Amino acid sequence: MISDVNYEELKEFALRNGMSLFGVAKFDPAEARSMLSEREGNDLPFAISMGVRLSRAVLDGIDDHPTLLYQWHYRQANYLLDRVAFQLSLLIQEKGARAVPIPASQIVDWENQRAHLSHKHVARLAGHGWIGRNNLLVNPRFGAQVRYVTVLTDLPLRTDEPVEGDCGDCRACVEACPAGALGETPEDYDFHRCFEKLKEFAREHRIGHYICGVCVRACPGRT
Secondary structure, three states: OHHHHHHHHHHHHHHHOOOOEEEEEEOOOOOOOOOOOHHHOOOOOEEEEEEEEOOHHHHHOOOOOOOHHHHHHHHHHHHHHHHHHHHHHHHHHHOOOOEEEEOOOOEEEOOOOEEOOOHHHHHHHOOOOEEOOOOOEEEOOOEOOEEEEEEEEOOOOOOOOOOOOOOOOOOHHHHHOOOOOOOOOHHHOOHHHHHHHHHHHHHHOOOOOOOOOHHHHOOOOOO
Protein backbone atom coordinates (compact mmCIF):
# COMPACT_ATOMS: atom_id res chain seq x y z
CA MET A 1 0.00 0.00 0.00
CA ILE A 2 1.12 3.54 -0.76
CA SER A 3 0.56 4.60 2.85
CA ASP A 4 2.93 1.88 4.10
CA VAL A 5 5.61 2.82 1.56
CA ASN A 6 5.36 6.48 2.50
CA TYR A 7 5.50 5.64 6.21
CA GLU A 8 8.63 3.53 5.89
CA GLU A 9 10.40 6.08 3.69
CA LEU A 10 9.72 8.94 6.09
CA LYS A 11 10.62 6.85 9.13
CA GLU A 12 13.92 5.82 7.56
CA PHE A 13 14.69 9.46 6.77
CA ALA A 14 13.87 10.59 10.32
CA LEU A 15 15.94 7.91 12.05
CA ARG A 16 18.87 8.43 9.67
CA ASN A 17 18.88 12.13 10.53
CA GLY A 18 19.07 11.75 14.28
CA MET A 19 15.55 11.02 15.48
CA SER A 20 15.06 8.36 18.15
CA LEU A 21 11.30 7.87 17.70
CA PHE A 22 8.90 8.09 14.75
CA GLY A 23 5.15 7.57 14.68
CA VAL A 24 2.01 8.76 12.91
CA ALA A 25 -1.41 9.58 14.32
CA LYS A 26 -4.71 10.65 12.87
CA PHE A 27 -4.66 14.36 13.60
CA ASP A 28 -7.31 15.39 16.12
CA PRO A 29 -7.08 19.18 16.68
CA ALA A 30 -9.02 19.00 19.95
CA GLU A 31 -6.90 16.17 21.37
CA ALA A 32 -3.73 17.94 20.22
CA ARG A 33 -4.82 21.21 21.91
CA SER A 34 -4.28 22.89 18.54
CA MET A 35 -4.29 26.68 18.25
CA LEU A 36 -3.76 26.56 14.48
CA SER A 37 -6.17 27.83 11.85
CA GLU A 38 -7.21 25.68 8.90
CA ARG A 39 -4.98 27.81 6.68
CA GLU A 40 -2.07 26.83 8.95
CA GLY A 41 -2.77 23.10 8.73
CA ASN A 42 -5.54 22.41 11.23
CA ASP A 43 -7.48 20.65 8.46
CA LEU A 44 -4.73 18.14 7.66
CA PRO A 45 -5.55 14.50 8.46
CA PHE A 46 -2.19 13.12 9.68
CA ALA A 47 0.28 14.12 12.38
CA ILE A 48 3.83 12.79 12.25
CA SER A 49 5.46 12.72 15.68
CA MET A 50 9.24 12.53 16.01
CA GLY A 51 11.29 12.43 19.18
CA VAL A 52 14.96 12.83 20.02
CA ARG A 53 16.43 11.28 23.14
CA LEU A 54 18.23 13.63 25.53
CA SER A 55 21.67 12.90 26.93
CA ARG A 56 21.58 10.95 30.19
CA ALA A 57 25.01 12.32 31.06
CA VAL A 58 23.79 15.93 30.74
CA LEU A 59 20.64 15.20 32.74
CA ASP A 60 22.68 13.48 35.45
CA GLY A 61 24.35 16.84 36.09
CA ILE A 62 21.03 18.32 37.25
CA ASP A 63 20.35 18.35 40.99
CA ASP A 64 17.51 20.60 42.15
CA HIS A 65 17.67 23.17 39.35
CA PRO A 66 18.59 23.31 35.64
CA THR A 67 22.21 23.77 34.63
CA LEU A 68 23.68 25.93 31.89
CA LEU A 69 24.81 22.74 30.16
CA TYR A 70 21.21 21.44 30.18
CA GLN A 71 20.01 24.79 28.80
CA TRP A 72 22.42 24.44 25.86
CA HIS A 73 21.45 20.78 25.36
CA TYR A 74 17.74 21.65 25.42
CA ARG A 75 18.24 24.32 22.76
CA GLN A 76 20.27 21.98 20.55
CA ALA A 77 17.61 19.26 20.81
CA ASN A 78 14.95 21.73 19.70
CA TYR A 79 17.17 22.92 16.86
CA LEU A 80 17.67 19.34 15.62
CA LEU A 81 13.95 18.59 15.87
CA ASP A 82 13.03 21.71 13.92
CA ARG A 83 15.65 21.04 11.25
CA VAL A 84 14.54 17.44 10.65
CA ALA A 85 10.86 18.46 10.68
CA PHE A 86 11.62 21.14 8.09
CA GLN A 87 13.56 18.71 5.89
CA LEU A 88 10.87 16.04 6.22
CA SER A 89 8.27 18.59 5.15
CA LEU A 90 10.28 19.37 2.03
CA LEU A 91 10.44 15.66 1.22
CA ILE A 92 6.67 15.38 1.62
CA GLN A 93 6.14 18.47 -0.53
CA GLU A 94 8.24 16.89 -3.29
CA LYS A 95 5.72 14.05 -3.28
CA GLY A 96 2.96 16.55 -4.09
CA ALA A 97 1.41 16.66 -0.62
CA ARG A 98 0.96 19.42 1.95
CA ALA A 99 3.17 19.49 5.03
CA VAL A 100 3.34 21.91 7.96
CA PRO A 101 6.26 21.55 10.42
CA ILE A 102 5.26 22.79 13.88
CA PRO A 103 8.09 24.35 15.93
CA ALA A 104 9.34 22.13 18.73
CA SER A 105 9.37 24.95 21.27
CA GLN A 106 7.60 28.16 20.31
CA ILE A 107 5.14 29.73 22.75
CA VAL A 108 2.14 31.54 21.26
CA ASP A 109 0.13 31.95 24.50
CA TRP A 110 2.57 33.28 27.09
CA GLU A 111 0.08 33.50 29.94
CA ASN A 112 -0.71 29.79 29.73
CA GLN A 113 2.60 28.74 28.17
CA ARG A 114 0.91 27.08 25.20
CA ALA A 115 2.45 26.33 21.82
CA HIS A 116 0.74 25.94 18.43
CA LEU A 117 -0.23 22.47 19.60
CA SER A 118 0.74 19.96 22.27
CA HIS A 119 3.55 17.78 20.93
CA LYS A 120 3.21 15.40 23.88
CA HIS A 121 -0.46 14.74 23.15
CA VAL A 122 0.30 14.14 19.47
CA ALA A 123 3.12 11.81 20.57
CA ARG A 124 0.69 9.89 22.76
CA LEU A 125 -1.72 9.43 19.84
CA ALA A 126 1.23 8.28 17.68
CA GLY A 127 2.07 5.49 20.11
CA HIS A 128 5.16 6.91 21.83
CA GLY A 129 3.90 6.56 25.40
CA TRP A 130 1.47 7.86 28.01
CA ILE A 131 1.03 11.06 30.01
CA GLY A 132 2.73 10.42 33.35
CA ARG A 133 2.51 11.84 36.84
CA ASN A 134 5.03 14.45 35.70
CA ASN A 135 2.48 15.67 33.13
CA LEU A 136 5.01 14.78 30.43
CA LEU A 137 4.96 12.07 27.77
CA VAL A 138 6.56 8.95 29.26
CA ASN A 139 8.07 6.58 26.70
CA PRO A 140 8.45 2.93 27.84
CA ARG A 141 12.10 2.89 26.80
CA PHE A 142 13.35 6.45 27.35
CA GLY A 143 10.96 7.72 30.01
CA ALA A 144 10.42 11.48 29.87
CA GLN A 145 13.94 12.07 28.53
CA VAL A 146 12.74 12.86 24.99
CA ARG A 147 11.88 16.09 23.15
CA TYR A 148 9.21 15.97 20.41
CA VAL A 149 8.20 17.75 17.23
CA THR A 150 5.18 17.41 14.91
CA VAL A 151 4.64 17.59 11.15
CA LEU A 152 1.07 17.82 9.85
CA THR A 153 0.37 16.45 6.37
CA ASP A 154 -2.17 15.04 3.95
CA LEU A 155 0.31 12.52 2.50
CA PRO A 156 -1.34 9.07 2.83
CA LEU A 157 0.30 7.35 5.80
CA ARG A 158 -0.21 4.26 7.91
CA THR A 159 -1.10 5.30 11.46
CA ASP A 160 0.06 3.95 14.81
CA GLU A 161 -2.08 3.29 17.86
CA PRO A 162 -1.70 4.77 21.36
CA VAL A 163 0.05 2.43 23.78
CA GLU A 164 -1.53 1.29 27.01
CA GLY A 165 0.63 2.10 30.01
CA ASP A 166 1.04 4.08 33.18
CA CYS A 167 3.65 4.93 35.77
CA GLY A 168 2.64 2.12 38.10
CA ASP A 169 4.13 2.58 41.56
CA CYS A 170 6.87 4.97 40.39
CA ARG A 171 6.72 8.38 42.04
CA ALA A 172 10.29 9.49 41.36
CA CYS A 173 9.20 12.71 39.67
CA VAL A 174 6.78 13.58 42.48
CA GLU A 175 9.53 13.22 45.06
CA ALA A 176 12.07 15.15 42.96
CA CYS A 177 9.91 18.12 41.88
CA PRO A 178 11.45 21.28 43.42
CA ALA A 179 8.14 23.12 43.10
CA GLY A 180 5.95 20.46 44.72
CA ALA A 181 3.76 20.73 41.63
CA LEU A 182 3.14 17.02 40.97
CA GLY A 183 0.68 14.53 42.47
CA GLU A 184 -0.81 11.10 41.97
CA THR A 185 -2.26 11.80 38.53
CA PRO A 186 -1.40 14.06 35.57
CA GLU A 187 -4.49 16.09 36.46
CA ASP A 188 -2.90 16.97 39.82
CA TYR A 189 -0.16 18.93 38.04
CA ASP A 190 -0.11 22.53 39.33
CA PHE A 191 0.86 24.66 36.33
CA HIS A 192 1.12 27.93 38.24
CA ARG A 193 3.35 26.50 40.97
CA CYS A 194 5.59 24.95 38.31
CA PHE A 195 5.74 28.11 36.20
CA GLU A 196 6.68 30.30 39.16
CA LYS A 197 9.59 27.95 39.87
CA LEU A 198 10.69 28.11 36.22
CA LYS A 199 10.72 31.91 36.38
CA GLU A 200 12.80 31.69 39.55
CA PHE A 201 15.29 29.36 37.84
CA ALA A 202 15.55 31.65 34.82
CA ARG A 203 16.21 34.63 37.07
CA GLU A 204 18.55 33.14 39.68
CA HIS A 205 20.57 30.66 37.63
CA ARG A 206 21.04 32.68 34.40
CA ILE A 207 19.14 30.04 32.44
CA GLY A 208 17.32 32.43 30.13
CA HIS A 209 14.58 29.90 29.39
CA TYR A 210 11.61 28.62 31.34
CA ILE A 211 13.00 25.11 31.78
CA CYS A 212 13.71 22.80 34.69
CA GLY A 213 14.79 19.24 33.82
CA VAL A 214 14.52 17.85 37.36
CA CYS A 215 11.48 15.65 36.71
CA VAL A 216 12.88 14.75 33.27
CA ARG A 217 16.08 13.47 34.92
CA ALA A 218 14.00 11.51 37.46
CA CYS A 219 12.14 9.59 34.71
CA PRO A 220 14.80 7.61 32.75
CA GLY A 221 12.72 4.73 31.39
CA ARG A 222 14.30 1.30 30.95
CA THR A 223 17.62 2.41 29.38
